[in-house]
Amino acid sequence: MASNEMKLLGAWPSPFVLRARIALNIKSVEYEFMEENVLVTKSDLLLKSNPVYKKIPVLIHGERPICESLIIVQYVDEVWASGPAILPSDPYDRAVARFWAVYLDDKWFPSLTAILMSDGEEAKKTALEQAIQGLDLLEEAFTKCSKGQNFFGGDKIGYLDIALGSFLGWVRVIQIMANVSLIDESKTPNLFKWAQDFSGHDAVKDVLPETDKLVEFSKFLVAKVKGSGTK
Amino acid sequence: MAEELKVFRTWSSPFGFRIVHALKIKGLEYETILEDLSNKSDLLLKYNPIYKKIPVLVHNGKPICESLVILEYIDETWKQCPLLPQHPYDKAMARFWAKFGDDKIFPPIRSALFSQGKEQEEGVATAVGNLKFIEELLKGKKFFGGDTIGYLDLAFGWMANLISILEEIVDMKLVDAETFPLLSAWMSNFSADPVIKDCWPPRDKMVERFKGFRGPHLKKVA
Numbered sequence: 001m002a003s004n005e006m007k008l009l010g011a012w013p014s015p016f017v018l019r020a021r022i023a024l025n026i027k028s029v030e031y032e033f034m035e036e037n038v039l040v041t042k043s044d045l046l047l048k049s050n051p052v053y054k055k056i057p058v059l060i061h062g063e064r065p066i067c068e069s070l071i072i073v074q075y076v077d078e079v080w081a082s083g084p085a086i087l088p089s090d091p092y093d094r095a096v097a098r099f100w101a102v103y104l105d106d107k108w109f110p111s112l113t114a115i116l117m118s119d120g121e122e123a124k125k126t127a128l129e130q131a132i133q134g135l136d137l138l139e140e141a142f143t144k145c146s147k148g149q150n151f152f153g154g155d156k157i158g159y160l161d162i163a164l165g166s167f168l169g170w171v172r173v174i175q176i177m178a179n180v181s182l183i184d185e186s187k188t189p190n191l192f193k194w195a196q197d198f199s200g201h202d203a204v205k206d207v208l209p210e211t212d213k214l215v216e217f218s219k220f221l222v223a224k225v226k227g228s229g230t231k
Numbered sequence: 232m233a234e235e236l237k238v239f240r241t242w243s244s245p246f247g248f249r250i251v252h253a254l255k256i257k258g259l260e261y262e263t264i265l266e267d268l269s270n271k272s273d274l275l276l277k278y279n280p281i282y283k284k285i286p287v288l289v290h291n292g293k294p295i296c297e298s299l300v301i302l303e304y305i306d307e308t309w310k311q312c313p314l315l316p317q318h319p320y321d322k323a324m325a326r327f328w329a330k331f332g333d334d335k336i337f338p339p340i341r342s343a344l345f346s347q348g349k350e351q352e353e354g355v356a357t358a359v360g361n362l363k364f365i366e367e368l369l370k371g372k373k374f375f376g377g378d379t380i381g382y383l384d385l386a387f388g389w390m391a392n393l394i395s396i397l398e399e400i401v402d403m404k405l406v407d408a409e410t411f412p413l414l415s416a417w418m419s420n421f422s423a424d425p426v427i428k429d430c431w432p433p434r435d436k437m438v439e440r441f442k443g444f445r446g447p448h449l450k451k452v453a
Contacts, residue, residue, distance in 0.1 A: 066327075068330065
């Protein structure tokens with residue numbers, strides 16, 4: 001493989017893979033997308049490229065693999081530094097964006113998936129409350145980060161937009177499947193508008209999975225997870 | 232304007248030491264606020280309302296939370312003695328392994344401290360398995376950062392101090408020099424570094440402290 005060839009190992013339903021795709025699109029980087037059917041089997045290339053976690057996404061740049069979605073996004077931002085910036089330029093703004101991205105992965109996304117995956121109404125209710133609380137915090141963070149503009153990154157999509165926006169497909173799925181309102185026009189008006197702007201953005205719209213396809217996939221996923229007795 | 236730097240931490244927290252080490256490497260003056268986590272200060276709750284945890288770095292009144300985020304902030308704000316590598320690929324690797332340490336090494340070791348019997352054995356086995364990846368990283372190097380201490384050394388720094396303390400408390404070996412020659416050498420080199428060695432609290436106090444953390448968890452099981 002040539003030293004500048006790009007491959008992305010991924011799967012269409014994965015929000016983490018979506019982060020990498022959006023970052024590459026922002027920088028107009030051409031890459032080969034290799035669809036992994038991770039629920040069935042993992043390719044030799046995936047196992048070789050990510051021996052530690054055996055998970056997607058993996059970005060392979062030349063011969064070198066880069067793993068973990070947020071690390072991939074930062075890598076893309078730093079390698080294609082002449083393209084539109086993904087992380088803010090100010091160190092404090094960068095720290096704020098990084099803080100929220102860690103929060104999303106460590107605290108918020110687990111509560112989001114628990115709405116679908118946990119057993120019993122009590123557990124689902126708790127997960128829903130936690131997810132909504134998180135969105136209230138993000139609504140407030142949006143006001144501070146956006147500085148009056150359309151995105152967390154200001155007038156253009158940035159790191160935190162990608163980190164949160166990648167979950168929008170799943171947010172819509174959970175709203176449908178659990179019959180709940182998460183990003184609510186009256187309760188989180190900024191996030192509601194932001195979600196529409198993000199979804200329609202050029203770097204996002206062609207890679208964001210269609211909601212009805214994701215709903216079908218989620219039914220399959222829930223059945224598989226619950227059927228096998230594993231979480 | 233004169234820089235005002237405050238570090239909110241506890242006297243024993245390994246995550247707090249990451250910040251202290253970074254600031255010392257950069258030659259920065261700062262004020263320490265030691266917290267009692269059973270009685271958190273109003274300031275800590277104001278500066279870290281989401282997690283209510285230490286460490287927090289406050290720079291000219293602005294708080295930064297999460298120790299690895301703080302390390303990158305320090306490195307990007309003060310350019311002397313760079314902590315992260317220059318090349319994006321090397322940066323990505325440093326970030327990857329730092330996160331691996333926090334997600335896959337610290338938790339099983341913590342679990343081994345807080346348990347006994349089979350659960351403890353499993354914690355130790357998981358930690359030892361994952362430490363083998365770290366041993367590989369040190370091939371041909373004195374520090375994870377190369378010739379000098381860098382971001383990944385600071386991320387792993389807690390091991391140089393805490394592992395032998397925890398081994399004493401639970402009476403089990405985690406890092407022996409035969410299985411982990413490079414990691415053992417690194418732990419000595421890191422701890423002996425002039426910037427690092429004066430930062431560690433007295434060992435007997437640390438042993439007592441972590442024994443104190445272990446006790447209530449064992450009582451819960453009994």
